[in-house]
Amino acid sequence: MALKEDFETFCSNIQLDNRSDMEKSAGEIAKKLNKHYYGLAEDTSSHLYIVGSVGRQTAIKDSSDLDIIFDLPTSVYNRFNAYEKNGQSSLLQEVKQVMKERYSRTEVSGDGQVVVIEFTKYTVELVPGFKQSDNRFKYPDTHDGGKWKYTDPLSEQDECANCNDKSNGIYYDFCHIMRSWKNTIGFEFGGLLIDTLVYNHFEERDNYANCGYVDYLTILQKLFDYLKGKNKDQSYWYAVGSNQQISNSGSGAFVTKAKKAASKIADAISNKEDMNSVLREVLGTEFPAVAKAVAKLYETSSLCFHNTEQFIEKMLPVDIRYSLQLECRVTQDGWRDFFLREFVRDGGILRRNKSLDFFINNTNCPEPYSIYWKVRNVGRVAEEKDLIRGQIRCTNSTHQKEHTDFQGGHYVECYLVKNGVCVAKDRIDVPIGTV
Known part of the structure; x- marks a missing residue:
């Protein structure tokens, strides 16, 4: 099988495979919150936004977190904003108690800015927020006595979708590929930072608009070259779409790892090694092996x-x-x-x-x-x-x-x-x- 078809198979293999289950859980959460805060019975979609990697459509198979924002009424904001001390913490505790009514046998906790619901195969991080006229969300931060912060996930989703459209679907594929690389090698590399850096690289390359699967190895090389050239000590980057700061939480580990990945691929090309084996080592075992090469190995081994x-x-x-x-x-x-x-x-x-x-x-x-x-x-x-x-x-x-x-x-x-x-x-x- 040609490398072109192998990349196509690989990208299919790592697609998020439990989105429908996640959406069902999100719907149940929306149903409970809509009933409690809006008096809406059986409403499983209003006021709820799936955000994070799942919302940006860049999550992959085995993703373990689902980020959602629920838009609460302004009256709720006014009530907790009037607290003399840390109304943000009280808001988080109230939403947590509402969720515990729905999930009495599930671990539910409040953690700084989110309500965490621990399901068996993934964790939901629920942000109680207040949608603003510019589509940003105001949300509670309980640290340092409590304050309100702003987040802008919808603009991030829109710009990611825009880049994917301009690249004819290649952008999402490489956001997925970078996550598979991160999981295979084993290092911290935040999802929004991945999506932002892939986006920045694609913008520099006219979004690879005229490329296809036959070009994926070349694109992968150029992307690793781009990543290895970043400053691993940089404090933050500006997020795709929202321009909010993304902190360097992984201490720039991706820079060193990208250097190693780029070197392995370059050496494999120079030495005419089995590229599938190298890509499986770098990107994971979901990348197809070369069946004939494997068969030959066992035939010749004594x-x-x-x-x-x-x-x-x-x-x-x-x-x-x-x-x-x-x-x-x-x-x-x-x-x-x-x-x-x-x-x-x-x-x-x-x-x-x-x-x-x-x-x-x-x-x-x-x-x-x-x-x-x-x-x-x-x-x-x-x-x-x-x-x-x-x-x-x-x-x-x-x-x-x-x-x-x-x-x-x-x-x-x-x-x-x-x-x-x-x-x-x-x-x-x-x-x-x-x-």
């Missing part, structure tokens, strides 16, 4: 080993929303301890008989969460020993202890799981030499 490797995306929804950093302390009797990342960065190769203590060095993921580990042995020796491992285990331990036993380019991955969704992941390579 080894017989059990393929025990598991993949987190086949076990759980993956929607990376937080950062996670692993480290590994390397010890051996008679030798000074050292940390693996710096050692590998300097070109070091581990030898046998060393003890490895992998641990979570840093994460901004709020507890509680479950901790999963994967240890994968790679190379001919692992196959000869029938010991490639690769199973994913929930240990809920912040540490995973191993030893250097035999040669190969091994690796360890860790995953943080909240409400059944993998929301953070990281990988650390473990190169082991022959002596």
